[in-house]
Amino acid sequence: MDLAYSPEYEQYRMEVRQFLDTNKDQSPPPYGRGNGDGKARDWQKLLIENGYAARTIPKEYGGFGGEPDILKSHIIAEEFASAGVRPGHSGDNRLVPTVLELGTEDQKQWLVPPTVRGDMIWCQGYSEPGSGSDLASLSTRAIVDGDDFVINGQKIWTSGAQHADMIFCLVRTEPDAPKHQGISYLVFSMDTPGIEVRPLLTMTGEATFNEVFFTDVRVPKHQIIGNRGEGWFVANNTLKHEREGLGDPNQAENRFREIVDLMQRETMDSNRLIDNPTYRDRLLSLQGRMLAMKFNGMRVLTSQIKKEEPGLPRWIIKLQGCELNHQMAAMAIDSMGELGILYDDSPYLRDHGRWQQRYMMDLGLIIGGGTAQIQKNMIGERALGLPKEPKFEKPLN
Amino acid sequence: MDFALTEEQLMLQESIGGYLRSSCPLDAVRKATEAGTTHVPEIAxxxxQLGACGILIPEELGGVGMGFLEAALISEALGSVIAPVAFVASSVMAPIxxxxxxxxxxxxxxxxRVANGEVIIGVGISEHIGRRETDGIFADDNTLTGKAMFVLDGMDADTLLVADNDAQLYLVQASDVTRNKLKTIDRTRSVAEIIFDQSSAEILPGSVNNRKHLNDMVNAGRVMLAADTLGAAGTMLDLAIEYAKERRxxxxxxxxxxxxxxxxxxxAADLEPCRSLVWYAxxxxxxxxxxxxxxxxHAKAHLAETGRFVARKATEVHGGMGFTDLLGLHYWFKRIGFDRQLLGAPEVVREEAASAQGWI
Structure with a gap:
């Protein structure tokens, strides 16, 4: 056990810090997506040139072309976060690794460079009204007609579809094959005729998701990643990348600090909430859980540096991390009491209503990206070796 | 950055764990505890010989001179087989x-003599964590008077290490005090009530007007009990999974x-991060x-909470059998219950965690 960084990495951290000191005036606002007025594009370009964005994406596809180095990526993320500067991106962390791994040379040239520049924004067309946890049962159909696939069907929970330039989408191309073997992975423009996007209001009052309808949408046959019928396996590649992003322990630690700050500021009967033993005990219980997850994250990071499979410590991150975030938001709201039910632009609203938003958004994240129950199935079956549910030959009613 | 066990630590874990798994199965624990034994000499x-008793003691004093992470790995291994043997007080807290x-x-x-397993030192400091049923211990001219409760490894000890009400530390010979066994739910370990009546005592000179050493003992003891719970809960989880794969x-x-x-x-999802917390602590x-x-x-409190959850759920997975003596799951259940209260229940230590961060 050695928690220090070697001199090489300490040096690297200094370089990142110095870069941020010198250049952070040029950065766009810390949150936001898309290239907007071009400031974000220039910033991304500068970050790629310096190896702080798209680090491991090959140069010929618009990246920096560095060797994978998890510790460097970790240092970059930490330094950008503590400087409050918008980090760079690697295009789309679901699509880009998938295309680089499984796409043809033409597809890589076509899709990766503009995505990495931030000029091509993506949405993910996986879930359907009838296919949520049982994603492989999806029924959006694509049939071949001449040189095109013709798509009919509907997707749902499509985050960011209203802003996206492109979609990567699972469609059923082989209806007679077993369900996992009849799916293909297509990529196409959101401007293609026959696509309709309808925003889906959520409990937060905002529309982060959409329904996307396809009516005779024609997509050239070469816009398939992998072979026909292999889409499920291509998509699993994507899901693997998505799952790791949810439940990030650094985020939990930052959020915990915010609650401590809140409880040191807020008063009830003129007493600070942190001086109330009942609330404080609950806060400390959360701190214990948060620390356990933080150190679990360090253990996973160490395994990744050593190119070892982290196993159980990684399988649990999404389940535990999302739940912890939700519990922390709940703690913040409870410590505000009646102030915690204020919303929108109400007077007396604290922290711009951030905790109320999170309390609801986090429930969405517990459900999305593989529900907590699906996570428990995966932990049980893949990490603990428990048997799957028996399959029935005919549907049960 | 390397948050993992070293080769040497893995070897230690394997040598101690391997020995205990083969020499201390449930039958052996049952046999010992039914005879009222909480310290099996052969295991000790x-x-x-494997270095466990002198894990923290420097080589020049007969130990192996390793660190607290190694000690925690041993504690975890002992917890996982619910070993009836003195360790936390005698080999960790007293040596510190x-x-x-x-x-x-x-x-x-x-x-x-601690390192070679010849003597056991019991530790009585619970008066400084949450005093119950005693007014503590008063010192006067190299003697102690009063009562220490819940003295860990107390009945098996040859010598006792206790704190007076000013947190000064003393060695007292077991023959100079009255000892009463306190029967607990956990029959694998020994706690005693120790009554001092002008008992002759030898002060540890460095503890005069200095609380630091008491605090160090408490911290280390808490991490060891957390590690013990990690081991015990880990076994309960393994047994539950095994049962769930077989029972039809x-x-x-x-x-x-x-x-x-x-x-x-x-x-599994609750327990696995606990391992990292124990390592870090x-x-x-x-x-x-x-x-x-x-x-x-945090290690003490969080492991107590997670341990309780696992102890209860693992028992439930076994259905009615989990509740029987025949299966013996209750030995682990009770060990986890014991670890939870000793050296501070979760509510008590969380309040100390608040002080440690300057919140109160």
């Missing part, structure tokens, strides 16, 4: 006090039912002293 002797506050003579007298009802193994599978996944004692108290408190 073998552990001493002697090394930190003892005279050269005291160190040379006691530490080599409705023509299928019960582990294929989500109700049972999810209990197992929840236990043990590492921090020496390497990050500023965080030692905070992390020891």
């Amino acid at each position: 002797t073998e552990l001493a 006090a002697l090394l930190g506050a003892g005279s050269q003579d005291q160190k040379e007298t006691w530490l080599p 009802q409705f023509n299928r193994v019960i582990g294929s039912f989500q109700a049972v599978k999810h209990m197992c996944s929840e236990m 043990a590492h921090a004692i020496r390497a990050i002293p500023d965080e030692a108290t905070l992390m020891a408190c």
Whole structure:
């Protein structure tokens, strides 16, 4: 056990810090997506040139072309976060690794460079009204007609579809094959005729998701990643990348600090909430859980540096991390009491209503990206070796 | 950055764990506890030879001179087989006090004999964590008067290390006090009530007007109990998974039912991060002293909570059998219950964690 960084990495951290000191005036606002007025594009370009964005994406596809180095990526993320500067991106962390791994040379040239520049924004067309946890049962159909696939069907929970330039989408191309073997992975423009996007209001009052309808949408046959019928396996590649992003322990630690700050500021009967033993005990219980997850994250990071499979410590991150975030938001709201039910632009609203938003958004994240129950199935079956549910030959009613 | 066990630590874990798994199965624990034994000499002797008893004691004093993470790995291994053998007080808490506050003579007298398993030192400091049923211990002219409760490894001890009401530390010979066994739910370990009546005592000179050594003992003891719970809960989870893979009802193994599978996944998801917390807390004692108290408190409290959850759920996975003596799951259940209260229940140590961060 050695928690220090070697001199090489300490040096690297200094370089990142110095870069941020010198250049952070040029950065766009810390949150936001898309290239907007071009400031974000220039910033991304500068970050790629310096190896702080798209680090491991090959140069010929618009990246920096560095060797994978998890510790460097970790240092970059930490330094950008503590400087409050918008980090760079690697295009789309679901699509880009998938295309680089499984796409043809033409597809890589076509899709990766503009995505990495931030000029091509993506949405993910996986879930359907009838296919949520049982994603492989999806029924959006694509049939071949001449040189095109013709798509009919509907997707749902499509985050960011209203802003996206492109979609990567699972469609059923082989209806007679077993369900996992009849799916293909297509990529196409959101401007293609026959696509309709309808925003889906959520409990937060905002529309982060959409329904996307396809009516005779024609997509050239070469816009398939992998072979026909292999889409499920291509998509699993994507899901693997998505799952790791949810439940990030650094985020939990930052959020915990915010609650401590809140409880040191807020008063009830003129007493600070942190001086109330009942609330404080609950806060400390959360701190214990948060620390356990933080150190679990360090253990996973160490395994990744050593190119070892982290196993159980990684399988649990999404389940535990999302739940912890939700519990922390709940703690913040409870410590505000009646102030915690204020919303929108109400007077007396604290922290711009951030905790109320999170309390609801986090429930969405517990459900999305593989529900907590699906996570428990995966932990049980893949990490603990428990048997799957028996399959029935005919549907049960 | 390397948050993992070293080769040497893995070897230690394997040698101690391997020995205990083969020599201390449930039958052996049952046999010992039914005879009222909480310290099986053969196991103690073998552990001493493997370096466990002198894990923290420097080589020149007969030990192996390793650190708290190694000690935590041993504690975890002992918890996982619910070993009836003294460790936390005698091999961790007492050596810390002697090394930190003892005279050269005291160190040379006691530490080599602790390391080779010849003597056991019981530790009585619960009066400083949450005093119950006693007014504590008063010192007067090299004697102690009063009562120490819940003295860990107390009945098996040859010598006792106790704190007076000013947190000064003393060695007292077991023959100079009255000892009463306190029967607890956990029959694998010994706690005693110790009555001092002008009993002659030898102060540890470094502890005069200095609370530090008591605090160090408490921190280390808490991490060890957390590690013990980690081991015990880990075994309960393994047994539950094994049972869920074998037991059949409705023509299928019960582990294929989500109700049972999810209990197992929840236990694993809660318990696995605890391992990292225990490692960090043990590492921090020496390497990050500023965080030692905070992390020891969190390890103790969080493992107590997670341990309780696992103890209960793992029993439920076994259905009615889990509740029987025949299966013996209750030995682990009770060990986890014991670890929870000793050296501070979760509510108590969380409040200390608040102080350690300057919140109160």
